[in-house]
Amino acid sequence: xxxxxxxxxxxxxxxxxxxxxxxxxxxxxxxxxxxxxxxxxxxxxxxxxxxxxxxxxxxxxxxxxxxxxxxxxxxxxxxxxxxxxxxxxxxxxxxxxxxxxxxxxxxxxxxxxxxxxxxxxxxxxxxxxxxxxxxxxxxxxxxxxxxxxxxxxxxxxxxxxxxxxxxxxxxxxxxxxxxxxxxxxxxxxxxxxxxxxxxxxxxxxxxxxxxxxxxxxxxxxxxxxxxxxxxxxxxxxxxxxxxxxxxxxxxxxxxxxxxxxx
Numbered sequence: 001x002x003x004x005x006x007x008x009x010x011x012x013x014x015x016x017x018x019x020x021x022x023x024x025x026x027x028x029x030x031x032x033x034x035x036x037x038x039x040x041x042x043x044x045x046x047x048x049x050x051x052x053x054x055x056x057x058x059x060x061x062x063x064x065x066x067x068x069x070x071x072x073x074x075x076x077x078x079x080x081x082x083x084x085x086x087x088x089x090x091x092x093x094x095x096x097x098x099x100x101x102x103x104x105x106x107x108x109x110x111x112x113x114x115x116x117x118x119x120x121x122x123x124x125x126x127x128x129x130x131x132x133x134x135x136x137x138x139x140x141x142x143x144x145x146x147x148x149x150x151x152x153x154x155x156x157x158x159x160x161x162x163x164x165x166x167x168x169x170x171x172x173x174x175x176x177x178x179x180x181x182x183x184x185x186x187x188x189x190x191x192x193x194x195x196x197x198x199x200x201x202x203x204x205x206x207x208x209x210x211x212x213x214x215x216x217x218x219x220x221x222x223x224x225x226x227x228x229x230x231x232x233x234x235x236x237x238x239x240x241x242x243x244x245x246x247x248x249x250x251x252x253x254x255x256x257x258x259x260x261x262x
Contacts, residue, residue, distance in 0.1 A: 028097070039095075073104075137176060226242075
């Protein structure tokens with residue numbers, strides 16, 4: 001097993017240095033306005049034998065690898081550059097959601113790095129959402145709060161990803177400068193049949209709204225799931241029922257022109 005893991009990490013390292021990674025973007029649908037208001041940048045691997053695959057499951061065992069930090073930097077810059085390009089092509093601005101690796105969150109040059117990316121890409125920080133996991137924010141609450149407040153002070157929105165799978169209690173929401181909460185797909189995919197999960201999701205949406213936090217439901221695959229979320233006044237929907245992750249040149253067909261409502 002160890003040899004297999006080592007081989008996988010070696011393959012990932014070579015993939016990074018051979019520029020085999022690329023980004024796909026999964027649309028986020030505003031339930032009230034009924035249009036795409038954001039996308040999440042998702043990494044894909046153009047594998048020489050398997051084609052386009054999702055390498056994210058392998059990253060859990062690659063946290064100490066030297067290429068992880070520069071890979072995350074590339075993801076942020078490429079996604080910001082793409083979002084700015086869509087704007088210059090005449091599409092209404094949308095939010096670009098990017099996942100931060102834990103290594104970046106604690107990196108001493110995090111803020112300088114973010115500022116440099118925004119300066120190089122000329123993307124308004126209000127169109128950038130940075131996602132962090134529950135485990136990350138619960139690691140050291142005072143320190144995490146300081147970092148999050150500094151990021152938010154730049155005009156960037158903060159999102160908690162996969163909410164419900166870690167150790168974050170609903171009561172902690174008031175303790176963090178959070179703009180967006182993403183309910184994990186494991187809660188969504190059993191809706192609306194599982195009454196217990198339905199009650200939990202309804203409660204999460206209600207409490208989040210009390211703190212003016214936007215709620216995004218992940219992993220929506222059916223109309224009944226979306227219908228339930230509409231009834232509970234969830235803010236945004238993400239999942240294959242809305243759209244699968246797409247290459248950048250296919251996303252634009254779903255975006256609205258700047259002049260559409262003028």
